[in-house]
Amino acid sequence: MPEANPGMHVSDIAHLARIDLTSEETALFQSQLDQILHYVEQLNELDVGGVEPTAHAIPVYNVLRKDEIGQSLDRDAVIANAPAATGGQIRVPKIIDQ
Amino acid sequence: MKYEATIGLETHIMQKTNTKMFCACKYEYGAEPNTHVCPVCLGYPGALPVMNEKAIELCCKAGLLLGCEINPYSKWDRKNYFYPDMAKNYQITQADQPLCLGGQVAVEVDGEMKTFTLERIHQEENAAKNTHVAGASLVDYNRAGTALMEIVSNPCMHSAADALAYLTALKQIMEYGGISDCNPEKGQIRSDVNVSVRPVGQEKLGSKVEIKNMNSFAFIQQAIEYEIDRQIEVLESGGKVVQETRGFDSDRGETFSQRTKENAHDYRYFPEPDLMPVKISAEQIGQWRSELPELPVQRRERYVKELGLPEYDAGVLTADMATSDWFERVMVHTRNAKAVSNFIMGEMMRLLSEHGLSIAESKVTPEKLAEIIALIDAKTISTGAGKQVFEIIFNEGGDPKQIVEEKGMAQVSDDSALEGWADEAIASNPKPVEEYKAGNAASINFLMGQVMKASRGKANPGAVMQMLKQKLDG
Ligand SMILES: [Zn+2]
Numbered sequence: 001m002p003e004a005n006p007g008m009h010v011s012d013i014a015h016l017a018r019i020d021l022t023s024e025e026t027a028l029f030q031s032q033l034d035q036i037l038h039y040v041e042q043l044n045e046l047d048v049g050g051v052e053p054t055a056h057a058i059p060v061y062n063v064l065r066k067d068e069i070g071q072s073l074d075r076d077a078v079i080a081n082a083p084a085a086t087g088g089q090i091r092v093p094k095i096i097d098q
Numbered sequence: 099m100k101y102e103a104t105i106g107l108e109t110h111i112m113q114k115t116n117t118k119m120f121c122a123c124k125y126e127y128g129a130e131p132n133t134h135v136c137p138v139c140l141g142y143p144g145a146l147p148v149m150n151e152k153a154i155e156l157c158c159k160a161g162l163l164l165g166c167e168i169n170p171y172s173k174w175d176r177k178n179y180f181y182p183d184m185a186k187n188y189q190i191t192q193a194d195q196p197l198c199l200g201g202q203v204a205v206e207v208d209g210e211m212k213t214f215t216l217e218r219i220h221q222e223e224n225a226a227k228n229t230h231v232a233g234a235s236l237v238d239y240n241r242a243g244t245a246l247m248e249i250v251s252n253p254c255m256h257s258a259a260d261a262l263a264y265l266t267a268l269k270q271i272m273e274y275g276g277i278s279d280c281n282p283e284k285g286q287i288r289s290d291v292n293v294s295v296r297p298v299g300q301e302k303l304g305s306k307v308e309i310k311n312m313n314s315f316a317f318i319q320q321a322i323e324y325e326i327d328r329q330i331e332v333l334e335s336g337g338k339v340v341q342e343t344r345g346f347d348s349d350r351g352e353t354f355s356q357r358t359k360e361n362a363h364d365y366r367y368f369p370e371p372d373l374m375p376v377k378i379s380a381e382q383i384g385q386w387r388s389e390l391p392e393l394p395v396q397r398r399e400r401y402v403k404e405l406g407l408p409e410y411d412a413g414v415l416t417a418d419m420a421t422s423d424w425f426e427r428v429m430v431h432t433r434n435a436k437a438v439s440n441f442i443m444g445e446m447m448r449l450l451s452e453h454g455l456s457i458a459e460s461k462v463t464p465e466k467l468a469e470i471i472a473l474i475d476a477k478t479i480s481t482g483a484g485k486q487v488f489e490i491i492f493n494e495g496g497d498p499k500q501i502v503e504e505k506g507m508a509q510v511s512d513d514s515a516l517e518g519w520a521d522e523a524i525a526s527n528p529k530p531v532e533e534y535k536a537g538n539a540a541s542i543n544f545l546m547g548q549v550m551k552a553s554r555g556k557a558n559p560g561a562v563m564q565m566l567k568q569k570l571d572g
Contacts, residue, residue, distance in 0.1 A: 016364055018180055055173045055369040061377040067115050067152035070122025072134050079132065088131040089236035092182045095228065
């Protein structure tokens with residue numbers, strides 16, 4: 001059994017992703033996550049001090065567009081996708097946190 | 099014990115672009131809710147963002163105006179959080195490779211020149227606007243995804259006055275540079291303020307409190323002052339300042355503890371796979387640099403050196419770009435800079451503030467003010483009459499020359515008319531005449547007043563003085 005990574009707990013990640021897990025699921029996924037992390041940790045054996053971090057695998061830069069106004073969506077169609085709406089605004093459960 | 103406050107600002111500025119940061123939806127303040135939205139800014143699955151070239155340009159130009167180094171390579175990251183103001187559940191921003199690095203804002207605070215250094219400027223996208231009603235929140239995504247840059251200062255300020263001076267200068271530079279309109283009411287400039295307090299002499303900074311998302315400069319000042327006092331009180335009473343996010347209650351003038359969305363380390367930043375990095379060449383930077391407009395500091399200098407205005411006038415005129423531009427438009431038609439300055443700082447500012455108008459709304463146009471000044475300089479009207487003409491045009495509009503004619507405001511310099519008034523003043527005031535002749539030079543002012551009164555203010559004062567002296571001395 002690989003050692004658990006102290007920084008990565010399935011319960012924390014589930015909370016951040018807003019996923020409800022049972023304690024059985026949490027235990028199962030924690031052991032699977034630990035295995036994955038352990039596998040990836042092999043990379044720590046390499047000295048990558050002089051290697052530039054890669055954000056993208058292909059050398060393409062500056063994919064830009066002109067600042068010209070294009071077509072937006074029809075509001076009725078947008079609202080039709082929302083669970084609830086009031087006066088053209090999308091209505092969600094109250095989010096103010098005080 | 100003596101305490102020292104340390105303050106840093108993260109200022110979000112909405113750039114002046116036609117479209118959003120990563121999609122072609124229009125950026126328009128005050129539009130009908132959710133009318134400027136598309137699959138990209140609504141976070142529909144599979145929609146792909148494309149960078150707005152103008153936003154990149156404006157961010158880099160802001161950097162050049164603030165003395166930043168433009169990063170030759172910068173990239174995009176996802177900042178993950180769940181909140182309905184960002185439909186994708188992440189915000190595209192720049193974490194470790196922003197567009198601009200370093201920089202500074204130099205500004206006078208209470209008569210002392212100070213330089214506040216910047217850590218960075220990064221480009222990101224704005225969040226949607228939430229409105230809270232009973233039992234629900236309403237979301238308008240028109241603002242979601244609009245171009246927003248974040249200017250991060252170092253923790254280098256020590257008072258509310260420092261922060262206010264910094265923000266005022268920053269706003270001024272962004273306006274002059276055409277980067278943003280920086281209208282606080284439209285949320286185009288908003289700041290998060292970090293405040294900590296430590297005993298003087300202690301090296302380690304105190305626990306940092308962040309006051310989030312304030313647009314009014316007056317509230318920012320109040321919040322900082324309140325927070326410094328609060329933290330000192332906590333320390334004085336033997337307590338510990340809790341590192342936290344606080345909100346500002348403008349009605350009470352107090353900050354209050356706020357629950358946070360996520361802790362910073364929970365944002366799980368990672369490189370944005372949908373956007374390629376940005377490379378900026380030295381040629382491009384040179385091109386942008388050559389396009390930069392004159393800044394307030396430079397204008398102020400020019401007004402003093404080339405136009406001969408006092409430092410004070412130059413400072414007032416350049417305080418905001420609209421006023422300074424207006425001044426420049428008058429200067430196209432006249433060479434009398436001091437007269438223009440006096441009118442703007444005096445009549446114009448007084449009347450604008452009385453009527454709650456901006457200079458752009460004034461019925462006195464630059465051309466008309468130049469005409470009024472020309473009439474004064476030609477001694478056709480007195481300065482006082484010039485001010486009256488200004489006010490008449492400000493209130494009712496009209497043409498300066500026509501008003502002077504209609505209201506009979508032209509000065510009388512004609513010797514025959516002046517002579518009558520002068521003789522009368524001398525004849526009916528023997529005492530001041532005697533005093534003047536006995537060596538009391540100031541007594542002539544009384545006689546002068548009498549002539550002005552007789553002429554109902556229309557006599558040319560210079561001509562009257564000359565006439566009186568001629569008669570009394572001769
Ligand atoms: Zn869009």
